[in-house]
Amino acid sequence: MGIVEGPPERSTEVFGDLLYSKRDSKHRAIKYLIAAIIPLPFAFRKEHRALPIIATSVFGAGALVNYLESQEKHDAAYSLKSQKPKPVKPKSETPKSPEQTTDGFVLQTSEEFMTDMISSIQQAKDRVWLEFMQFESGEIMSGLVDSLIAAKERGVDVRLHLDPYTLDHTRVGNRDVLRGAQIVRNQKEPQSGLDERTLLQRNRFMTRYDLDLLKKEGIVTFTERSGRLRLLKYFGGGNHRKFSVVDDVSWLGTINLTDGDVTGMENFMLRITNSQVVDVLKEIFANPQKENIAYQFLDFENSFELLIDSGKPNNSIIFEKSLEMIENAKEKIEFVTQYWPTGRLLKALKEKAKQGVEVEIVMEPMGDHRVWRYPFKIGRRSFLNSLERDPAGLKIYYADKPTHAKGLLVDGKAALFGSHNLYEPMVKAGVKEMSIYTEDPDLVTQMQERIFNHTK
Incomplete structure (x- = not known):
């Protein structure tokens, strides 16, 4: 995969550093000003006035220099606004239209x-x-x-x-x-x-x-x-x-x-131009659902569902759909996750593996991500240790780079994709999620090639 080229209208690195530095200069100017004010009353005494006058002058000069410096940084930062933006283009391959x-x-x-x-x-x-x-x-x-x-x-x-x-x-x-x-x-x-x-x-x-x-x-x-x-x-x-x-x-x-x-x-x-699905997403944005809903588009040639979790604890139609897909698997299950399977999902995967279904799980690689830190580290380590004692037929792979992908593919014919990690603790907590279920051959193939094959 490539990287996004070209700074936008304002470079955050330069713009941010200038504004952050401007704030520091302004704070220093205030400190110098306070330091200049403190000896000022002593400068009006009849005797021993030299030192207070010198101190007030030095700190006052410091306040002025830092104030002018903060203004200069402010002007330099906002001068970036006048620069024309460069187009943001990826070096990666062009997607299908x-x-x-x-x-x-x-x-x-x-x-x-x-x-x-x-x-x-x-x-x-x-x-x-x-x-x-x-x-x-x-x-x-x-x-x-x-x-x-x-x-x-x-x-x-x-x-x-x-x-x-x-x-x-x-x-x-x-x-x-x-x-x-x-x-x-x-x-x-x-x-x-x-x-x-x-x-x-x-x-x-x-x-x-x-x-x-x-x-x-x-x-x-x-x-x-x-x-x-x-x-x-x-x-x-x-x-x-x-x-x-x-x-x-x-x-x-x-x-x-x-x-x-x-x-x-x-x-x-997933980029969507189908007017039926777009209209539903418009409605969801404008009028958030208070109940879980599965939108089924019956006039599609192949099964397609838009699944919405409303954020009620222990109530996820997306998670239930994943269990249904696993239950119906005949040959192969592929699961990509930032976390790891737990609870009912893990039990269902192990059960299918015992029945001879090939089960592959792609997980976050070792690194500096939060899943390698406490408290997540405890659960992840417990999962991996349990598989060392009893692999239960599950095949574990690690993504070649940090992954935030979430997907479930069954028999190369049905796919579940979206925001849901299929992580049961979040189901118990109650989180608003959005995923799609599809049996469309072209879309399933895209997910096979771009998510499952690419992350392993």
């Missing part, structure tokens, strides 16, 4: 999706509706923010729904760090080459900056907390969906709105 696929569905990599969506937003005339779990400012995301604001200024209906998770966490590499937490290790982050603590501070600062821009334009809102996660503030708000509608085109899948999700890990989005 919707016309080449059955009913206008095409599976895109994260880079293809982001390029496609930003381009569509720049040409949008009616609506730009986005609903994602997480947003984190970055080189690519700053281009998205600028495109959203430009569309709003053209009179387009622009809305961005985010989960409160964005307010509580900051992305550092492939990890999410709680707001207010500090990084102890202080190592360099591989992708940016920056000291982790510096990267954490920059990301927090720029994310707040971009969210403030979006709030000012009336674009961003945060969804209500749901399920049991509403009681656990810093674990997110319970909205794990990732989908968007731009005029009459929709996407749904696995990506979050962060640079790391685009270039640092495997993610996939």
Whole structure:
């Protein structure tokens, strides 16, 4: 897979560093000013005035220098606004056009999706509706923010729904760090080459900056907390969906709105131009469902369902669909996950393996992702240790790079794909999810080639 080229209208690295540095200069100017004021009363005494006068003069000069420096950095940062944006293009292969696929569905990599969506937003005339779990400012995301604001200024209906998770966490590499937490290790982050603590501070600062821009334009809102996660503030708000509608085109899948999700890990989005499905997604965005719903499109040549979890604890039609698919498997089951199978799903997979069905599980590779950290590390280690004692016929593979993909493929004929990790603890918590089930041969083949074969 390639990487997204070219900085957008403002380079987040340069723009963010200048604004962050401007804030530091301003803070230093205030400190110097306070230091200059403290000895000032002593400068009016009849005796021993020289030292207070010198101190006031030196600190006053320091305050002035730092203030002028902060203004210079401010002007330099905003001068980037006048630069023309460079097009964002992926180096990866060009995806098939919707016309080449059955009913206008095409599976895109994260880079293809982001390029496609930003381009569509720049040409949008009616609506730009986005609903994602997480947003984190970055080189690519700053281009998205600028495109959203430009569309709003053209009179387009622009809305961005985010989960409160964005307010509580900051992305550092492939990890999410709680707001207010500090990084102890202080190592360099591989992708940016920056000291982790510096990267954490920059990301927090720029994310707040971009969210403030979006709030000012009336674009961003945060969804209500749901399920049991509403009681656990810093674990997110319970909205794990990732989908968007731009005029009459929709996407749904696995990506979050962060640079790391685009270039640092495997993610996939399904591009949809079928008017029936797009209309349903418009309705879901405008009027969020309070109950689980399975939309069945009966006039499709092959079975296709849009599955919506409303976020009720212990109630997931997507998870139940996965168990039904596993139960009906005859030859082979392929499962790609960021986590690992647990509970009823693991039991069902083991049972099928005993019956002679080939079961392959593709998992997150070892690295710096949260699944390799506590408390997730405990569950993952327990799962792998149990397989060492009794493999139960399950074949474990590790993705060749960090993966955020989520999918289940049965007998090469039926596929389940979307935001749901099929991780039972989240089912118990109650999380809003969106996935599709399909038996369309072309779409199943796309998923086979782009998700299952590509991640192993």
